Amino acid sequence: MSGLSVFERLVLAAYGIFLHILQPLLRQKLRRRARHEPEYGFNVAQRFGQYAGSLPQGGFVWLHAVSLGETRAAALLLPALREAFPGMRLLLTHGTATGLVQGRALLQAGDVQAWMPWDTARSTRQFLAHFKPSMGLLMETEVWPQLVQSCRRAGVPLCLLNARMSEKSLYQTLRWKALSGPAYRGLRLVLAQSVPDAQRFLRLGCQDVRVVGNIKFDVAVSDQARQQALLWQSVLAARPVVMLASTRQGEEFLWLQALQSQPARLEKFKALGVLWLLVPRHPQRFDEVHDLLELAQLHSERRSAWGDHEPDPARMAIADAILGDSLGEMQAYYLISRMALLGGSFAPLGGQNLIEAAACACPLVMGPNTFNFSEAAAMAVEQGAAVQVQDMQAALDHVVLALTQPKCLEHAKTAAVQLLKKGQGAVPNHIKALCSMAATKRNGEVA
Numbered sequence: 001m002s003g004l005s006v007f008e009r010l011v012l013a014a015y016g017i018f019l020h021i022l023q024p025l026l027r028q029k030l031r032r033r034a035r036h037e038p039e040y041g042f043n044v045a046q047r048f049g050q051y052a053g054s055l056p057q058g059g060f061v062w063l064h065a066v067s068l069g070e071t072r073a074a075a076l077l078l079p080a081l082r083e084a085f086p087g088m089r090l091l092l093t094h095g096t097a098t099g100l101v102q103g104r105a106l107l108q109a110g111d112v113q114a115w116m117p118w119d120t121a122r123s124t125r126q127f128l129a130h131f132k133p134s135m136g137l138l139m140e141t142e143v144w145p146q147l148v149q150s151c152r153r154a155g156v157p158l159c160l161l162n163a164r165m166s167e168k169s170l171y172q173t174l175r176w177k178a179l180s181g182p183a184y185r186g187l188r189l190v191l192a193q194s195v196p197d198a199q200r201f202l203r204l205g206c207q208d209v210r211v212v213g214n215i216k217f218d219v220a221v222s223d224q225a226r227q228q229a230l231l232w233q234s235v236l237a238a239r240p241v242v243m244l245a246s247t248r249q250g251e252e253f254l255w256l257q258a259l260q261s262q263p264a265r266l267e268k269f270k271a272l273g274v275l276w277l278l279v280p281r282h283p284q285r286f287d288e289v290h291d292l293l294e295l296a297q298l299h300s301e302r303r304s305a306w307g308d309h310e311p312d313p314a315r316m317a318i319a320d321a322i323l324g325d326s327l328g329e330m331q332a333y334y335l336i337s338r339m340a341l342l343g344g345s346f347a348p349l350g351g352q353n354l355i356e357a358a359a360c361a362c363p364l365v366m367g368p369n370t371f372n373f374s375e376a377a378a379m380a381v382e383q384g385a386a387v388q389v390q391d392m393q394a395a396l397d398h399v400v401l402a403l404t405q406p407k408c409l410e411h412a413k414t415a416a417v418q419l420l421k422k423g424q425g426a427v428p429n430h431i432k433a434l435c436s437m438a439a440t441k442r443n444g445e446v447a
Contacts, residue, residue, distance in 0.1 A: 047123075193214040235310050
């Protein structure tokens with residue numbers, strides 16, 4: 001572990017012992033989560049650095065996308081990455097079931113998908129020895145101390161892509177400087193979303209930090225999503241659909257409370273014919289949110305009940321809400337919505353990615369908590385594609401106002417399209433930087 005102080009080495013050793021002790025608890029957690037999401041029970045040994053089977057010769061390009069949002073960002077980068085590195089074989093790793101499920105669609109012949117190992121020296125060393133990646137690409141935030149040290153020892157250049165770091169995360173990371181210092185100093189390259197992000201990474205000791213933009217702005221709306229939306233709109237077009245997008249624990253209750261606390265506000269929504277669309281962020285909460293709607297005596301329909309068909313017109317005519325209990329259809333949900341309330345921003349969780357809404361020209365209402373996407377949120381407000389309010393009650397009041405002012409809503413839709421165009425270009429910037437790094441590595445090996 002060259003370049004580390006004696007204190008950092010001692011802390012890393014203690015950290016490794018602590019994680020080793022926690023392994024039985026991790027196994028229990030995985031068994032518990034597998035009851036609702038079976039993928040957590042698959043290949044559990046991989047979490048501890050045990051990877052079975054032989055592999056063809058040749059190094060992988062290793063891309064780690066911990067969860068759903070990072071995997072979607074990886075999907076935008078991968079076509080350009082394959083073009084820049086012809087014949088590459090992808091090693092795609094994840095930490096969550098939603099990331100694993102979403103990532104399956106990205107694989108081609110010769111590619112491999114696996115779990116990221118638990119961050120112990122032994123597990124990470126065995127992971128690298130098994131796959132022998134030529135480079136490691138971490139999406140957005142996933143930097144682990146033992147993983148970085150193992151990559152340094154194995155000579156695997158490790159890059160953080162589409163990198164973001166909020167002020168809150170920076171403060172928390174600096175509190176554990178003896179661990180975060182070796183981790184961030186060990187990164188070969190950091191490709192940051194914005195100047196403020198880059199400045200925070202420099203404070204953490206990263207050596208090569210470049211501002212290249214946010215990959216998620218390079219999203220395109222798929223033909224499948226457009227066709228799906230057209231099918232649904234053949235029935236739903238008569239009513240304004242307002243979505244609660246990627247909601248987190250407790251936000252649906254805040255919405256119900258604000259909706260039902262003032263009879264006058266509730267009557268306005270009924271008069272407007274609003275049809276609510278609730279899309280929880282995590283699939284294990286689908287049944288919980290459905291039960292909440294039933295308890296509130298709202299007539300709800302589940303998207304999963306429609307299958308490949310259009311929703312039943314008679315049932316939708318009397319429905320109060322739709323539960324978006326499906327994966328991979330967020331674009332179609334945004335396309336049918338007049339506007340959306342951004343999940344994660346009404347609870348103190350930092351918000352969710354708002355760029356996909358802009359791609360679908362869907363205006364947003366955000367709560368006060370957008371610290372995970374502060375730059376994108378500020379751009380959206382400045383451009384007029386979103387408004388930010390203090391609480392759920394103010395959000396619902398804004399929805400009423402916007403739905404009764406069609407010109408303002410159209411202006412917000414146009415602003416969303418402009419916001420997307422303004423932020424595009426990060427994918428080619430990433431590829432240029434990675435090709436430069438790879439060329440430098442090759443020249444160093446020749447020398």
